[in-house]
Amino acid sequence: MSDEFMTADVVQLTDNQLERKLKAMLFKKLQQARVDFKDKHVEARGRNNFNNFDYITLKDIVNEAIPILLQNDLSIHHKFYLSPPRVELVDLETGYSEDFGSNFDGQVDGKNHNQRLQALGSTESYLRRYIYLQILDIVEGDPDATFGKPAPKESKPQRRYKEKANKNIVNSSRLDKIRESINADAEKQDVPPLTVAGEYFTSKKINRDEFRAIKKQLGGQQ
Secondary structure (H helix, E strand, O other): OOOOOOHHHHHHHOOHHHHHHHHHHHHHHHHHHHHHHHHHHOOOHHHEEOEEEEEOOOHHHHHHHHHHHHHEEEEEEEOOOOOOOOEEEEEOOOOOOOEEOOOOOOOOEEEEEEEEOOOOOOHHHHHHHHHHHOOOOOOOOOOHHOOOOOOOOOOOHHHHHHHHHHOOOOOOHHHHHHHHHHHHHHHHHOOOHHHHHHHHHHOOOOHHHHHHHHHHHHOOOO
């Protein structure tokens, strides 16, 4: 804690009063950082074609967030080695910190070492992005907005695709869109992508062959 902060009034505070004051100071700086980030009008350059919405990429968030946090005497420390994984937001002026995170247990599946590493990298990326959205209070398009609505009438090409899918023909372009949607939903729901993939299969958003292909790409076991 800096000497400038330790004024006579602060020294006389009880431990509980001091903690509340430090917490208030941190969140005041955080609110200013959120305002500064929103004023940047960061473009949503990512695209989820499966659910038809745009999102801000992790790269674009980080490029703007780091300088903004620093300008407000804030810094973040990733603690993904803990379970559940989280990020520590530190007030550089006082040393006080608060944790932000998720309830994900940090466990990833994979048939071999390489698949587990790929799954771990993917999981950490979506966790980083999710926590940045949480810290900076970033609101994006809601892919669940159409949940519960009647499905649109299928066109002939759509029916033909279903017939092919039932014959175990998996469309790679559709798989890419499904994977994008799964990753986006995983970020919003704060769960691993494999969990969302299972929900997609259970709710019949994807067929068995698509589920198996997606599960393999995400590093899950057959």
